[in-house]
Amino acid sequence: AQSVTQPDIHITVSEGASLELRCNYSYGATPYLFWYVQSPGQGLQLLLKYFSGDTLVQGIKGFEAEFKRSQSSFNLRKPSVHWSDAAEYFCAVGANYGQNFVFGPGTRLSVLP
């Protein structure tokens, strides 16, 4: 069975600073990886996904993530954070041809003005 860890429960960065949110997964085969964002009182919105091919994937809102098989990681990055990026971020892994998604515990991002 697949699993996901997000080591950072809460991260605070200043507006304009760079950001990296960590995600590590455990799965025996090729994983399908996702990052979702949840603003307060809202549902989850997909930021980006990795299925195959280029290990650096671009998403919405200026986010990108890099898949590193050797490290079982799929870290999310943004070069310059905006105050509107303050939210909860979830990493998820889906099994090949599977029917389920497993979500990490989430990382809450706070942005200082």
Added chain:
Amino acid sequence: DAGVIQSPRHEVTEMGQEVTLRCKPISGHNSLFWYRQTMMRGLELLIYFNNNVPIDDSGMPEDRFSAKMPNASFSTLKIQPSEPRDSAVYFCASRRRDRGQMNTEAFFGQGTRLTVV
């Protein structure tokens, strides 16, 4: 498409009452998921359906919880009787799963915030 639609958005009920949460998935999607989100336990998968058939309900907390999907465009999650510890945000999500195709992302509804007093 309007996306995944959940109703009600907010529900306050008294302990012991029956609660029914509703979900309309995106048209054409054939997998549906119910999640529960709390501060303590994060996002938990309760049950998921494929082509209206329940595939895995191992996440359903106990017999007080039940879910149905009578057709491709509607699902319900029922709690009877409700208890204060059931207070949480309940999300419904759907996705299109095609045989032999790579995995696709799930689309989430706005959630139902349930408060049991």
